[in-house]
Amino acid sequence: MTPATVQAPSKKKTPSGARELPGAYTGKLLRVDLTKKKCWAESWGPDDMRELIGGVGLGAMILYRETATRGGKGNVSWDHPDNRLILATGPMAGLPAWGSSGLTVVTIGAGTNGPTSTQANGFFGTNLKYSGYDAIVVQGQSRDWVYLYINDDVVQLRDAKFLVGKDTWQTQDALHEATGLAGHQLSVYSIGPAGESLVRFAAIQGDYGHVASKNGCGAVMGRKKLKAVAIVRGTKSLRAADARGLVQAADDIGFDLRTDPSAKSLYEYGTLPGVVNLSRLGALPIKNYTTNVPSIDMSQWEAPKLREGFDHRGHQCSACGMHHCHMSVIRKGDHKGSIVDEPEYEGWSGAGWAIGAVSDVDGVAWLNTELDKACLDVNEFGWICGWVMECQEKGYITEAQLGFRLTWGDIKGAARLIQMISRRQGFGDLLAEGVKRAAEKLGSPAKDCAIYTERGAAPRGHDHRARWDEMLDTCTSGTGTLESGVPVHPTEVGQPARINTFDGEAVAKFIAGIRGRRNFEDSLGMCIFTTRTRLENLCRALNAATGWDVTVPETVRFGRRTAAILRVVSLRSGHTPDLERPSTRYGSTPVDGPAKGQAVGEQWEKMVDTWYREVGYDRKTGKPLPATLKALGLDWLARDLWGKKA
Numbered sequence: 001m002t003p004a005t006v007q008a009p010s011k012k013k014t015p016s017g018a019r020e021l022p023g024a025y026t027g028k029l030l031r032v033d034l035t036k037k038k039c040w041a042e043s044w045g046p047d048d049m050r051e052l053i054g055g056v057g058l059g060a061m062i063l064y065r066e067t068a069t070r071g072g073k074g075n076v077s078w079d080h081p082d083n084r085l086i087l088a089t090g091p092m093a094g095l096p097a098w099g100s101s102g103l104t105v106v107t108i109g110a111g112t113n114g115p116t117s118t119q120a121n122g123f124f125g126t127n128l129k130y131s132g133y134d135a136i137v138v139q140g141q142s143r144d145w146v147y148l149y150i151n152d153d154v155v156q157l158r159d160a161k162f163l164v165g166k167d168t169w170q171t172q173d174a175l176h177e178a179t180g181l182a183g184h185q186l187s188v189y190s191i192g193p194a195g196e197s198l199v200r201f202a203a204i205q206g207d208y209g210h211v212a213s214k215n216g217c218g219a220v221m222g223r224k225k226l227k228a229v230a231i232v233r234g235t236k237s238l239r240a241a242d243a244r245g246l247v248q249a250a251d252d253i254g255f256d257l258r259t260d261p262s263a264k265s266l267y268e269y270g271t272l273p274g275v276v277n278l279s280r281l282g283a284l285p286i287k288n289y290t291t292n293v294p295s296i297d298m299s300q301w302e303a304p305k306l307r308e309g310f311d312h313r314g315h316q317c318s319a320c321g322m323h324h325c326h327m328s329v330i331r332k333g334d335h336k337g338s339i340v341d342e343p344e345y346e347g348w349s350g351a352g353w354a355i356g357a358v359s360d361v362d363g364v365a366w367l368n369t370e371l372d373k374a375c376l377d378v379n380e381f382g383w384i385c386g387w388v389m390e391c392q393e394k395g396y397i398t399e400a401q402l403g404f405r406l407t408w409g410d411i412k413g414a415a416r417l418i419q420m421i422s423r424r425q426g427f428g429d430l431l432a433e434g435v436k437r438a439a440e441k442l443g444s445p446a447k448d449c450a451i452y453t454e455r456g457a458a459p460r461g462h463d464h465r466a467r468w469d470e471m472l473d474t475c476t477s478g479t480g481t482l483e484s485g486v487p488v489h490p491t492e493v494g495q496p497a498r499i500n501t502f503d504g505e506a507v508a509k510f511i512a513g514i515r516g517r518r519n520f521e522d523s524l525g526m527c528i529f530t531t532r533t534r535l536e537n538l539c540r541a542l543n544a545a546t547g548w549d550v551t552v553p554e555t556v557r558f559g560r561r562t563a564a565i566l567r568v569v570s571l572r573s574g575h576t577p578d579l580e581r582p583s584t585r586y587g588s589t590p591v592d593g594p595a596k597g598q599a600v601g602e603q604w605e606k607m608v609d610t611w612y613r614e615v616g617y618d619r620k621t622g623k624p625l626p627a628t629l630k631a632l633g634l635d636w637l638a639r640d641l642w643g644k645k646a
């Protein structure tokens, strides 16, 4: 196959009257049409940058503008050539601040067949910006497997035959070998067998252990026959409008992360403390939500113990000083000597607690990396594997159906399930459709044990029956995952520091009140762990980088604008308000543990009503109300959505 090559112009034509670009931007989007095998650089200007920032802000607008059907009443499906796969950074990517190599993937995902926004880190953001692009926008579908190679102005769609069938780590190894580059010199994001097989919860995995995992974005990449994106660390420079101010703001953010009680443990141990902390709240999902009482001594799950148990070394992302992200060596058991990525909290949860594997930490760490290699979302895998285990125990799924016996905590069996799902073998073909579709196919009583939202999204790896804010956020979100939480310094946006987490009305007001911040963070090109500082600090960094004067209220307004745009794409995708609810098991009442008897189902309708009222959306149609849109400066969207009624 002849590679399609673009020699992007080193100097773009400046339209008459155009203003100088803000600092921190390259000013170019890399467009890739896989059907036509064409790549080209597209300029974008200061006004769009200020309005959309980058990341999910930019991605949401591209989805809105480019994926509509039926005159704006419908939307393309996830597997349509016109679906867009947007791999976006943001203004902070490539600059000297912690966590500034962020990748935000925005697309119509295969899980909900609606919009999604999901983040990862590593070296993607930095390498792309240094190559001269702020984002990649992929459209069309290739006939043959290709990978996208970027090396400054050389952009090529290359034959990926030699990569097909390889897992994500093997793919990265092969591309390093093919290019003679290693480590951060070449950032690789790819799909493994699950993405190739269009598994509806396939993820995009990169740089050995970083995962954009939500809503089947890996299946979108698979449908486009794009096996990988490989970006050589470019040689172009980035300009900060106020370099001294940027370094000062970045220093203050680092100080905050090291010392603020709300971020300190994250700085020291990443997300490891989550296991023990959440178990104390009844929010650690154990054995598919069948219990909230750990059957073992939890001291072995304390963060220092987890890290001490493995030989490890830091594997931090570009320019990041957090003590997070490690490569570990398995010390004992069947996989002794294997190198794995230290699991995040969600890895311990999805590859461990949710499936009843609570003692074999070596086995769980290994299984978690197997999921990354196959490119399966660890959260949804936890729900589906735990569900199969429970259904087998109860006789709802027979040994003959599955092909073997799978019991709680069976790591080998879970690994077998990964292979079956990733390659759609046997019963794995059904499971590859995701929890919701598999459960609906089998019907009750199996269906009643499955954890999902009625839209088809998989919850994050918590027991949300003890975190009603996250359940409400997951069910109403326009991104197929959390859109508003986790709350960071809520008082800064006028919300209380604490609420009664089992008071549905207070929870709904809180989630509506903090709405906006997260979309702002996900537009910066920064990691969500290094944005756990006050918005004021993030504004200082962004303003120093760009030369803008963004204020805290403006960040919230920006995030809510982005949420409204995603909501409209979501409605176009057929996500009506009646789907905004948890499945029977997801919305059930815990039978034991700290949240025993707390019945979210009894308050659900009131919670959703309150949320709608607070965010200013129409409860019946799900549409943002004209007044809400106008207050956000989205008059054009009000007209699109409401016509003359706007």
Ligand code: SF4
Pocket (backbone or CB within 6 Å): 098, 099, 100, 121, 122, 315, 316, 317, 318, 320, 321, 322, 324, 325, 527, 528, 529, 530
């Ligand atoms: S906090 Fe962790 S994931 Fe985030 S940028 Fe730093 S090392 Fe990477």
